Amino acid sequence: MISRSNAVKIFISVNIVSWLLLLVVNLLNFLGWNNYPALGVPVYLKGLLLNLFLAFIFFYYRITVGQLRDDTFINLLTRLVVTGCTTVLVSVLMRFLVFLLGENLLAQHAEVSTIFYHVNIGLITIFLTQTFFVWKILILYQKSRGLLTFWYFFEYCLLASLLLNFFQTNTFGPVFLGLFGILSLYGFILSVNLRWVAYLNFKEKWQGILLIILVVLFSLYFMYTLWDYVLDRARSVDIFANVYMLAMFTFIFIYALFSILVILFNLPTTSVFEQKIEELLNFQKLTQSLQMGDSETKVYETLIEGTVKATLAEAAWLEVTDDKGNIQSFINRNISRSQTQAIKEYLNAKNGHRQLTVPLMKNLKKKSGFTDSMLIPYKSLLTVPLLFQNKHYGMLTLLKEEKDGFDNENAETVTVFARLAGVAIENFRLVSNALENERYKEALNIAKxxxxxxxxxxxxxxxxxxxxxxxxxxxxxxxxxxxxxxxxxxxxxxxxxxxxxxxxxxxxxxxxxxxxxxxxxxxxxxxxxxxxxxxxxxxxxxxxxxxxxxxxxxxxxxxxxxxxxxxxxxxxxxxxxxxxxxxxxxxxxxxxxxxxxxxxxxxxxxxxxxxxxxxxxxxxxxxxxxxxxxxxxxxxxxxxxxxxxxxxxxxxxxxxxxxxxxxxxxxxxxxxxxxxxxxxxxxx
The missing domain is CATH 3.60.40.10 (PPM-type phosphatase domain)
Structure with missing residues (x-):
């Protein structure tokens, strides 16, 4: 039984040998075509060498890329782009060499042009085949048995198309177009499998779009380069007359296009989903503060940090009072104690409205005793009481610089936080005095x-x-x-x-x-x-x-x-x-x-x-x-x-x-x- 590492070595060796032989026989074919007809190479031999090269590249990446299926999606695409950058760089360097040698000199030595052409064939085959199997990992994420069967049928049909290389078929004839159409249809059907997109966060979605665009650009560059070589001179190996390569490129392009569109359509909801997840984690963090040993300060800090993140407020403060209404704890963010006192007096004059969107600084200047050191740039305010079973534990106040900064959803979210904080404060006080009074038993009954x-x-x-x-x-x-x-x-x-x-x-x-x-x-x-x-x-x-x-x-x-x-x-x-x-x-x-x-x-x-x-x-x-x-x-x-x-x-x-x-x-x-x-x- 051949081990995986030995199989990889065999594939690499056969790839190199078949590519070199293909280059040699095509050079001989070129010489025979121009000067020595006896050196002409039959079509089936060229087809055999081309198929050996394409097939062993296929199976090499089938093994090596498959080992990466547990990696993250972004890492897979990044590795693919690295391969694309490397192959494109080699191709660009050859173009630069052509520029240095001069077009006329290269035209006089068509053998050099043939070598460059075959190098580009090797580069595009490597890049497209790796892309093909990266797409396979993405498509088969959370696969079903039916999808897996359909994919393997697509692979076998693609490999079967290599048989056409043994014959001198009419390019874009009925057989060629029929097989190409079937493979393109299979690729189109497979391209709707994009479940992996849902597991990307907002940042990863943008990274994915950029990486997939680069993959498309690299593929288009190679196709343009090879087309340029074919137009320049008749080639004994024409990639554009190869169903296998055209079908693979078409599938890669369609899936890339679908991926970009689906990611773009998912972008607007991604930030909302992540915000809801963040709110859920903040709820859990606040609930965690109910445990014995946590200080009340930790509960209050968790509350104010969670509400600030949920509403994107620029400033906030929290006042917690005891049973007699005296301030027991005070926590503030981006606002001074004197500024909060001025705002509280203003709210009392307004009968303590829960949500205001008036320019606070403008109105506060009208109050006597207000100084420039108390300048308050905020124009929106949201204040919510901390309540539990009609018990008042304090107030939570949030501020924003823009007018109408808080909507109804913000108010509901902060209200839920405040109610949960009220429960947390009540439970903390009950648990801390559990051994001294009967309130602990009542709390346990409620908890039960x-x-x-x-x-x-x-x-x-x-x-x-x-x-x-x-x-x-x-x-x-x-x-x-x-x-x-x-x-x-x-x-x-x-x-x-x-x-x-x-x-x-x-x-x-x-x-x-x-x-x-x-x-x-x-x-x-x-x-x-x-x-x-x-x-x-x-x-x-x-x-x-x-x-x-x-x-x-x-x-x-x-x-x-x-x-x-x-x-x-x-x-x-x-x-x-x-x-x-x-x-x-x-x-x-x-x-x-x-x-x-x-x-x-x-x-x-x-x-x-x-x-x-x-x-x-x-x-x-x-x-x-x-x-x-x-x-x-x-x-x-x-x-x-x-x-x-x-x-x-x-x-x-x-x-x-x-x-x-x-x-x-x-x-x-x-x-x-x-x-x-x-x-x-x-x-x-």
Missing amino acids: KVQQSLLPTCTNLSDQFELSIFSHASDEVGGDYYDFYKMADTQTAIIIGDVSGKGTSAAFHMAQMKGVFQSLIEMNLHPDEFLRHANNALSRCLEKNQFITASYFLIDTEFHSIQYARAGHCPTLYFSFRDNEVYYLQDKGLGLGILRSEDYSLHISKQEIIYYSGDAMLLYTDGIVEAKNTGGEEYGYERLLHFMRTHIQQPAEQFTHLLVTEIQQFCGSENLDDDYTAVFLKFI
Whole structure:
């Protein structure tokens, strides 16, 4: 078996040898055509050498470019442009050499012109073939089986077109035009696959447009150069009479054009989407400040930074008051304390309107005692109270220099921040005094109700399977999480997770996981991509010593398929009705928030299985298998597997009831030391 590295060496060697032989036989053909007819070279031999060169270039890049499919899109395009720059530079240097030698001298030595022409053929073949396989990676991003089959058919048809080089066919005749038309049509159909564009941010989209334009310009330059050589003198190897090269160039040009247009059409919405993602992360950051140990100052700084970014305000200040109305904390950005006091007096005179768009400096000058040191250039103001259950905790004020700087969306966004800040301030004060008064218990009861409201209660998701759930927290609130989402009539997403730790901290992170799930589920991602995006989002808000394990499933009842990926969670227990066997689904996976870099995607994988009627699977948290009896012995994976094998014929609801009963009997208590959750799904 030839290794990949040896295969690459063979391809390079054959490419060089076939190109040199092609050059030699064409020089001989040129000499035979002009002076020595006996030295003429048959068409099929030239076709063989040309095909060897084109085919081995094709397979060389098929191997080498395929190794880069896990790289970023911009890096792929950048490497392609580097190749284009290198090949174009060589071609331009040859043109400069022609200029130095003089056109008349070159015309007298047509052999030199033939050499330059064949060098350009090699350069354009290298560049177009690499571009072809970079386009392949882009087109097959998030590929389907049908798309993959269609692409390989296109490749085989393109290679089959090389057979025409063995014959002296009529250029642009029926056979030539028919095959070229079919290949162009296939390329056009493939060019509508542009899913990769949606994963570029605003900056990357502009970079992509520039790089693709350069690819087009390099391709056009080579085509113009070769056309110039063909017009100058009849060539025994005419690239423009080659279906393979023309079809490849046409496909590259069409896909480049489609890519540029789609990226341009996506540009207006990109900044809005990124702003919404930034707002989501700011919401998560503010929610994180609810944890024990965070200072109130951190909560306030997070609030003011988030609102300034969301509204693009030039200045802001935050006042937090105690129960008696005295200022407890004051934080300002790009505005002095004396300026804020002058604005507050002006607002009181205006009866404290929430949003004003009057020229503040002009009106403030009318007030007595106002000095030039208090000059305020702002013309728009938005002020929102910090409230929670009718309790007033202070005011948040934002300013802009332009008139009518705040719209209704800004006001709604800041209001949501302010309400969340009110909850954060209230919870912080409750938690800080939890051991001294009963308000802590009330807050935990509220948190428990809120947490219960975050978990779905309806299990009637599909008539294709039964679903039963049992979840219990060891404290008032816990870190176990499960959720469902009906993506389509035949598609259902299911997730189960477990936050490290217990209590309120785990509960808050569970709520963050809920927000991440709801925001990402609309993107219709594969399970591994879903976990990669979730890891990116949670890495920004989880403490360094905290993480979340999860398993994510996509169930398609039309095709009876289950796609799933695991992020360090307990392995799913699966029953195969056809094999009458119970086993754990083993696959790799790393918890969310453990590895906070792009390398995280290397530690997860997407798996897919086909289910049949009667199959079942049990999703659970580690509180079940780690439940201990009075002797310190864990319930364990083997007992769980034996239980499922024994009770698999039971209906879903009865199954989970029997499981919880057995675990409680094993431990000798209904109150376990850890949160435990079981989600049982049985296919009908």
